[in-house]
Amino acid sequence: MPPKARVLLVGAGGIGTIAALNLERGGLAEVTCVLRSNYEAVRSQGIEIISCEHGHIKNWRPTAVLNVIPRVRKEDSSTLFDYIICTTKNIPEVTPSICEIIAPAVTPGHTVIVLIQNGLNIEKPFLSHFPQNVILSGVSRCDAHEIAHGVIEQKEEDDLHIAAFRNPLLEPDTQQKTAEQFVRIYGAGGKTNVRHEPNWERDRWSKLVYNATLNPICALTGVNTGDLQIAGSALDRLVIPAMQEVVKVSKAVGVELPDDIIETTIRKNPMERKIAPSMQKDMEKGNLLEHENLIGEVVREAQKQGVATPVLSVLYELCSAIQWRVAKEKGIRIS
């Protein structure tokens, strides 16, 4: 039997914990989780997981739990990480960046970095920081959240698409095989819908139809996705026009989305389901927003392509002003 893959997982919130659980239960990986806010809770009592796929698990622990990123030494091959999975929020304007944070644990030419995160162009800083490493895209549609420190609730099946972001310095074939290998390790336990989906651009753009629109609109208005459909003219004059802009930009960059992507996205978040998207939750908690990769990059892509995005641009500028205020209130410097 080959040795287990050594995985470092950064950001064990809802999505991260379900990933760690799937990897450990598959028996082909051992996972070290790096925790921050919930470190003490998890260290003393483990994690409680209430999952539609895994049942109710108490006091669960990955192979190891740390509160700092470990520094690996190339000489000691037993300490190297085969994979580093990032499931943190993506807030690129804050320093140190996630690239700088994980750098001590990355072995050039060896460690595969897996970004299970939303948004556009998230791979760019990783490709320039770690040019010799394979960077994988993870697009998750798993509804899992930390409902208290160390308590994770998973309400929807884990649905994870893996692909290699194109690293121009590496062989495409190597990158594809790496993606397939990660899918095998992740899926070995059987309780997940993980699959290799090479078209990560279409995957990410189709999720942006939701993320670049409902996320900021719900955050700015405090109206959840269900209520937004009956809140006066919001759906027709705000949500749908914003979604149409995302589709237009997507087309301009050469990514074709299904014709019914807007209806599908709306239908998946029906009136009865009062979902507060993550950005709305962050706003209510006074957290920094993940708006640069969710909307900012879409707006910048549009500018490059000469596509007008009047609605998205206003949403983006409003979010940026809020980010400025939150950073000031928290004493965080943003660039």
Added chain:
Amino acid sequence: MPPKARVLLVGAGGIGTIAALNLERGGLAEVTCVLRSNYEAVRSQGIEIISCEHGHIKNWRPTAVLNVIPRVRKEDSSTLFDYIICTTKNIPEVTPSICEIIAPAVTPGHTVIVLIQNGLNIEKPFLSHFPQNVILSGVSRCDAHEIAHGVIEQKEEDDLHIAAFRNPLLEPDTQQKTAEQFVRIYGAGGKTNVRHEPNWERDRWSKLVYNATLNPICALTGVNTGDLQIAGSALDRLVIPAMQEVVKVSKAVGVELPDDIIETTIRKNPMERKIAPSMQKDMEKGNLLEHENLIGEVVREAQKQGVATPVLSVLYELCSAIQWRVAKEKGIRIS
């Protein structure tokens, strides 16, 4: 000596109290204030006024204080009101409307209705409800606020422009004389900059350069007018484009604003002054917003004129969704 003018004042917040004080001190009017939230406080202790023009006044009382609109009988001329001044917020989508509320105190063909309120087209429901009455426009630039129940702080000189809205059923000359007469009564005490300014359209549109833009932007972002000037790209990409749209619509409806109106408006609210506009305060308190007359009417005017207002339209739709949520939370029906 002619008998004093009988004035009913509805909405004795900051602006309303300063108006009542000027009218009473001028000696040509007696004022009955209709109060709601601060009725008990004012009835028991009067009003405390901390004013840059009137000094520090304690236990001040107008001639009468009521908590309901009185019903006047035409037969009893001593109960008639010569003026009804509305200084409430304008939230036309809530019933009963302010027209319906004041109706029992209005004597057709006699009572002059003075709207010291912001926004566009506020006179329209009054002209149709009270076609035989003169309706006056009051554009106030007085920074006066209720800082606690029954405590009013006035930080800037009272600056009030009065004009007659055009009632097509009445003689222009009569309407102009009515405006001038109100200015005389209001200004008799000498401690106010009240004047007759016939061009109420230009007055209102020039105030909309602030009200339709900084009000909603500060409300939506929680960033005050001073900070907004240093909050990243907000000034250049959000505030100024929104102001340019107001100027464009204003021009389309035939109202010429000074060329430097945008710079003047920004300079009047400099970085050092951390002003939270009224809509931002309402948002923070969870109150309904005054956005229909401040932005909604500008957007609708623009649509009629075929002028594009991409920024204002998004701000308006966001405010409308918030209004829907606040109304739902408060159990208020809005139309």
